Amino acid sequence: MARHTVCARDDIVVGELTPVTLDGGISIVLFRSQFDEIRAFSGVCPHQGARLEFGCVSHLTQGDEANMITVDTGVQILRCPWHGFAFDMQTGHPVVKNAKRQHLRLKIYDVEIDNDQVVVVA
Amino acid sequence: MPIIDTDVHESFASLQDLVPYLADPYKDWIASGAWRGFSQPFCYTSPGNGNRADVKSPDGSPSASDPNLLKELVLDKYDITYAVLTGYFYPTMLKLQYGLASALARAYNDYVVDHWLTVDDRLLGSIQVFARDPQAAAREIDRMADHPGMRQVMLPVVDDIAYGDPHYRPIFEAAERNRLQVAFHHTVLAEGPYGMGLHYMERHALLPTAMMSQVISLICNGTFDNYPNLKFIVLEGGFTWLPSVMWRLDREYRQGRVEVPWIKKLPSEHCRERLKLATQPTEDLRSDEWEKIVDLMGTDDILVFATDYPHFDFDDPDASIPHNLSADLREKIMWKNAASFYDLSMPPASAIAAE
Numbered sequence: 001m002a003r004h005t006v007c008a009r010d011d012i013v014v015g016e017l018t019p020v021t022l023d024g025g026i027s028i029v030l031f032r033s034q035f036d037e038i039r040a041f042s043g044v045c046p047h048q049g050a051r052l053e054f055g056c057v058s059h060l061t062q063g064d065e066a067n068m069i070t071v072d073t074g075v076q077i078l079r080c081p082w083h084g085f086a087f088d089m090q091t092g093h094p095v096v097k098n099a100k101r102q103h104l105r106l107k108i109y110d111v112e113i114d115n116d117q118v119v120v121v122a
Numbered sequence: 123m124p125i126i127d128t129d130v131h132e133s134f135a136s137l138q139d140l141v142p143y144l145a146d147p148y149k150d151w152i153a154s155g156a157w158r159g160f161s162q163p164f165c166y167t168s169p170g171n172g173n174r175a176d177v178k179s180p181d182g183s184p185s186a187s188d189p190n191l192l193k194e195l196v197l198d199k200y201d202i203t204y205a206v207l208t209g210y211f212y213p214t215m216l217k218l219q220y221g222l223a224s225a226l227a228r229a230y231n232d233y234v235v236d237h238w239l240t241v242d243d244r245l246l247g248s249i250q251v252f253a254r255d256p257q258a259a260a261r262e263i264d265r266m267a268d269h270p271g272m273r274q275v276m277l278p279v280v281d282d283i284a285y286g287d288p289h290y291r292p293i294f295e296a297a298e299r300n301r302l303q304v305a306f307h308h309t310v311l312a313e314g315p316y317g318m319g320l321h322y323m324e325r326h327a328l329l330p331t332a333m334m335s336q337v338i339s340l341i342c343n344g345t346f347d348n349y350p351n352l353k354f355i356v357l358e359g360g361f362t363w364l365p366s367v368m369w370r371l372d373r374e375y376r377q378g379r380v381e382v383p384w385i386k387k388l389p390s391e392h393c394r395e396r397l398k399l400a401t402q403p404t405e406d407l408r409s410d411e412w413e414k415i416v417d418l419m420g421t422d423d424i425l426v427f428a429t430d431y432p433h434f435d436f437d438d439p440d441a442s443i444p445h446n447l448s449a450d451l452r453e454k455i456m457w458k459n460a461a462s463f464y465d466l467s468m469p470p471a472s473a474i475a476a477e
């Protein structure tokens with residue numbers, strides 16, 4: 001594991017996906033939530049490799065009745081810009097699990113803030 | 123080996139057979155010949171005009187109207203343990219005169235009880251409904267469900283209904299509260315995505331696409347999720363397409379769950395757990411091809427045997443399912459899968475001996 005200082009904390013705009021490349025070429029996307037928490041995800045979708053910096057962050061939809069959709073603001077998801085697979089941003093697990101196929105978990109990296117600098121551990 | 127035939131078509135000799143079971147004004151309408159009944163909008167091209175040409179009633183009436191002929195040619199000949207009557211008169215094909223259509227469904231069910239279900243304990247029934255009026259259909263299901271021979275609700279596949287539409291929910295609710303299963307069978311109105319085509323062969327080859335559409339509609343609109351105790355059976359709609367539909371739906375769900383969060387399981391899991399597909403017409407697969415298809419389905423619990431008597435594309439129980447399939451798989455197709463679907467067990471030996 002190495003610690004990579006990637007940018008200043010304030011370089012990351014709340015609500016946006018910010019791409020960075022670590023030494024060694026690992027692609028990362030950083031996301032700063034409205035609660036000011038910064039998280040780091042693999043920048044490459046585990047499905048077919050789309051660049052997740054072009055994805056979108058939203059909330060999980062829920063509903064037990066057809067045509068009645070609600071939004072669960074407690075679960076934030078990252079959706080891939082290509083096929084739209086959704087990943088839970090807390091765990092990296094796919095929202096739709098398919099035990100008979102590749103699991104497709106999105107890798108999450110530890111983030112530390114050091115002197116207002118964002119440090120990704122990878 | 124015990125056998126369940128999941129698709130046997132009974133019929134009346136003429137629409138007039140329903141007159142005793144109708145109330146006025148519809149009794150009068152039908153008795154006076156004001157309607158001649160349904161007819162297919164095409165010519166059959168098989169030697170028996172849609173039926174097996176060797177099936178002839180002694181009185182010359184349509185072959186499917188004689189339960190004794192069914193006993194002789196199917197139940198006794200092949201030692202069938204149970205056969206499920208699936209009808210051939212589907213009032214849902216009427217697109218107007220809803221009161222008449224619901225009354226015809228009711229009359230037909232009473233006719234089937236009197237003329238068929240009482241004739242032989244091996245016969246089981248399907249409750250026919252007029253699906254375009256789901257509340258009336260639900261009342262008819264409630265009325266008929268107590269008959270011990272009735273095991274399922276028949277939803278006929280026509281040209282303008284996808285049964286996942288929430289409009290049809292009262293039917294599924296009624297089936298579930300009465301512990302019935304739900305069957306789908308095409309009618310002479312069923313068609314593919316661009317209509318029936320221009321030839322009988324074309325129309326017949328398109329029928330599986332109508333059934334694929336129904337399964338997709340039921341899954342996407344939450345019918346499997348809303349009625350967890352219901353199971354579904356697709357008759358005469360092919361089966362080799364199921365792996366493709368399951369893969370496709372799973373993939374669509376992964377990318378599109380945001381729009382359909384009421385689907386709570388992978389569509390393939392719903393299919394594996396609660397869907398049966400009847401084998402007829404068997405498409406002449408070799409045994410290794412049967413095994414590949416079952417392998418691709420991911421379970422050997424789905425396929426159930428059917429003859430489709432008396433229709434021309436009848437599958438012979440001895441010839442249509444290869445004998446060199448594994449004994450387990452053959453037993454599942456011929457008996458176990460349908461027995462679990464309809465909650466049937468072997469009749470007592472004494473009952474068999476008395477036949």
Ligand code: FES
Nearest residue numbers: 045047048080083
């Ligand atoms: S590449 Fe990301 S969902 Fe397909």
